[in-house]
Amino acid sequence: MQSEQSQEVTKRFFEILDELVQLGHIHFMNDFYVEHKINSRNIYQLRKDYSRDIMQLEWLTALVRDYHVSGDYLLTGKGKKYRKELEPIERPKRRKYQKHKTASVASV
Numbered sequence: 001m002q003s004e005q006s007q008e009v010t011k012r013f014f015e016i017l018d019e020l021v022q023l024g025h026i027h028f029m030n031d032f033y034v035e036h037k038i039n040s041r042n043i044y045q046l047r048k049d050y051s052r053d054i055m056q057l058e059w060l061t062a063l064v065r066d067y068h069v070s071g072d073y074l075l076t077g078k079g080k081k082y083r084k085e086l087e088p089i090e091r092p093k094r095r096k097y098q099k100h101k102t103a104s105v106a107s108v
Contacts, residue, residue, distance in 0.1 A: 001051050001052075001053060002050065002051050002052070002053050002055065006055065007050040007051055008077060009055070009060070009074065009075060010046060010050045010055050011050055012073070012074055012077060013055070013059065013060060013063070013074065014047060016063055016067075016069055016074065016081060017029070017032065017063070019081075020032075020063075020067055020086075023086055023087075023088045023089065024088055024089030024090055025067055025086060025089055026067075032062075036058065036059065036062045038056075038059060042054045060074055060075075067082075067086075068082050068083045068084050068086065069081065069082060069083070070082060070083050
């Protein structure tokens with residue numbers, strides 16, 4: 001079980017992750033998981049219960065390294081969230097699934 005302080009870090013991790021999706025810096029949440037080799041099952045379990053002891057340091061490092069998140073804010077909750085101002089980015093639209101229609105072949 002994580003300490004109360006660790007749970008606060010976990011809460012900030014998800015707060016920032018959700019914000020990065022909103023701003024378009026992470027296109028789809030699953031992209032972040034795949035890119036950083038995170039088992040999405042662990043993320044879903046942790047999001048439900050911050051006290052679970054499955055937070056990995058690499059996840060926090062990815063936010064700091066790749067998305068200019070302030071390590072001070074992430075770990076302590078103090079200061080600015082980002083080392084530099086982030087501008088919203090337009091996210092690509094998800095493609096809708098389309099069934100392929102099979103062309104009927106006329107017998108000759």
